[in-house]
Amino acid sequence: MKVITFGEVMLRLSPPGVERFVQTDSLTMHFGGTEANVAVSLAQLGLETAHVTRFPDHALGRSATGYLRRYGVGTQHVRYGDGRLGLYFLETGAGSRASQIVYDRVDSAFSRITSTEIDWESILTGADWFHWTGITPALSQGAADSLLAGIQTANRLGVPVSGDIVYRSNLWQYGRSPQEIMPALTEGCTLILGNKSLFSELYGVVGSTFIEAGRAMMRRFPTIKYVTDTKRNSLSASHNQLSAKLYDGSTVHKSRVYDIQPIVDRIGTGDAYMAGLIYGLLTFNDPQRAVEFGSAASALKHTIPGDVNLATVTEIETLEAGDSSGKLRR
Numbered sequence: 001m002k003v004i005t006f007g008e009v010m011l012r013l014s015p016p017g018v019e020r021f022v023q024t025d026s027l028t029m030h031f032g033g034t035e036a037n038v039a040v041s042l043a044q045l046g047l048e049t050a051h052v053t054r055f056p057d058h059a060l061g062r063s064a065t066g067y068l069r070r071y072g073v074g075t076q077h078v079r080y081g082d083g084r085l086g087l088y089f090l091e092t093g094a095g096s097r098a099s100q101i102v103y104d105r106v107d108s109a110f111s112r113i114t115s116t117e118i119d120w121e122s123i124l125t126g127a128d129w130f131h132w133t134g135i136t137p138a139l140s141q142g143a144a145d146s147l148l149a150g151i152q153t154a155n156r157l158g159v160p161v162s163g164d165i166v167y168r169s170n171l172w173q174y175g176r177s178p179q180e181i182m183p184a185l186t187e188g189c190t191l192i193l194g195n196k197s198l199f200s201e202l203y204g205v206v207g208s209t210f211i212e213a214g215r216a217m218m219r220r221f222p223t224i225k226y227v228t229d230t231k232r233n234s235l236s237a238s239h240n241q242l243s244a245k246l247y248d249g250s251t252v253h254k255s256r257v258y259d260i261q262p263i264v265d266r267i268g269t270g271d272a273y274m275a276g277l278i279y280g281l282l283t284f285n286d287p288q289r290a291v292e293f294g295s296a297a298s299a300l301k302h303t304i305p306g307d308v309n310l311a312t313v314t315e316i317e318t319l320e321a322g323d324s325s326g327k328l329r330r
Helices: 034-044 059-070 120-124 142-158 179-185 196-203 210-218 270-282 286-299 314-319
Strands: 002-006 010-014 028-032 049-051 054-056 079-081 087-091 100-104 129-133 161-164 191-193 228-237 239-247 253-254 258-260
Touching: 002 034, 002 142, 028 059, 028 142, 028 258, 034 049, 034 059, 034 129, 034 270, 049 142, 054 059, 087 228, 120 142, 129 142, 129 196, 142 161, 142 179, 161 270, 179 196, 191 270, 210 228, 210 239, 228 286, 239 270, 239 286, 253 286, 258 286, 270 286, 286 314
Parallel strands: 002 049, 002 129, 010 087, 054 079, 129 161, 161 191, 191 228
Antiparallel strands: 010 028, 087 100, 228 239, 239 253, 239 258
């Protein structure tokens, strides 16, 4: 199985442990980006993956490429050019103190991408899945145009498409609104992650329940076969409860609820869910099993520092089966 992802990769800088920005004199470094996080997670699960992106043509850009390659993600479709590497700064919360993120990603190399730089036909030929998120079209017209070309090519080649439609309203600074851009992208999706509030805001699709909203989305966008969402109960920055649901047009499949404490790193947990769900849909002929696998993958990501889920299939299946003991293995 081969999965292609498309989006920006940033450099993450964080104070050690749970220190605050104001008290630290050093920052730890990770790379991450929501679509690339999905690719890395799927590579750990044994699937062939490749990430399409654009980096600055200097040492940091090459380092980011090396990061993807280190975790088994194909980098043959990475492009290099002018612009900078986007940054984000994370202060990890604890207990009643929330985590906080400061972005510094304006005029990144990825935001300068143009649709002519990407040969989607060759990239997607032979692929089994294509994944995107609402962050990518928020960054520039070029990124939105490139993504639309990728989705349309995937549709023409019969490649299933998943979209996490959380669109980060504060990122849209180039004169277009998400309501103008997102519908055309969603028209080509097989699977979407979102909730009834997002469906109403972006598409004017209304439903009083998850099922009603899902049915309405499927009527509006007939290519959609699955609608999914996660539910998080944040008891504190260190203690969350997590579950997920997947609607297939007739049935809502719900996962068990995971009680997660202590949380080591919450960043990338939604991406871990999407990766697990995609893996499940490609591997199991069972939507219930797929949503359970995705939820367990997300729960495990909370225990792993950095942006990406490095859990294995065996570890996820062990947790999925109910073993959360964390017992030492020899």
